[in-house]
Amino acid sequence: MGATKTDHYTEKQNGIAILAKALGHPARVAIVDYLLKVDACICGDIVNELPLAQPTVSQHLKELKNAGLIKGDIDGNTICYCIDEKAIGQLQSYFAGICTKLTNKRNNCC
């Protein structure tokens, strides 16, 4: 045990979970915030912004990239990381949909 049973959920549920999980660490939220602020950046910049060692930041960036939240292109000696709008859009529309459904349903029990 310890492994998630991804087989039994819908593709959408697994997709949202993967994206949410990637943002389930404050360092990765901080990375996204920073990428948004500068709109482009390299790993070294982020290392200076975070209270983490370079390999740890590199690892967090890898996880964000694996989840599809950021894109990274090698550019000579540096790497340009950017936010993937599609992934953020997915999350935004997912939560917007929940909000809509919640306001439409006002026969709450709690």
Added chain:
Amino acid sequence: MGATKTDHYTEKQNGIAILAKALGHPARVAIVDYLLKVDACICGDIVNELPLAQPTVSQHLKELKNAGLIKGDIDGNTICYCIDEKAIGQLQSYFAGICTKLTNKRNNCC
């Protein structure tokens, strides 16, 4: 190591991370989806919906509750779990804000 360094991030970053982490598992996404569908429910119903044993579902519900995503009130012999609109609203506005900033910035490098 293995423990997250929450001290060094902003309160907002930690808050988003806590909420996102709670949704970082497909079972918990499925629980939220189901709660939204029925708008009120008890744990037993969810157990029938998920491919997990009752204690595991109970644990996931606890994590959702600890993160503040759902509210649960004891009602006699059953427990009524509902989505906390405020938490969903926080996530929705966070991602909406990112979307807005992304469309305003079109001088991307990637």
Added chain:
DNA sequence: AATCTTCATCGTAATATTGCTATGTAAATA
């Protein structure tokens, strides 16, 4: 070519998560 810079990867230890069975608790029912 030797070195520097920038980032990735390897190997690791500490801690957290996932999921289960067994058991506990407390209200409802027989």
Added chain:
DNA sequence: TATTTACATAGCAATATTACGATGAAGATT
């Protein structure tokens, strides 16, 4: 009161995450 029902908790094993220092890879600089 004994039993059932509905959920929580305890305790465990398997796996995942977090973070680091050491090292590797590859373009840039001297």
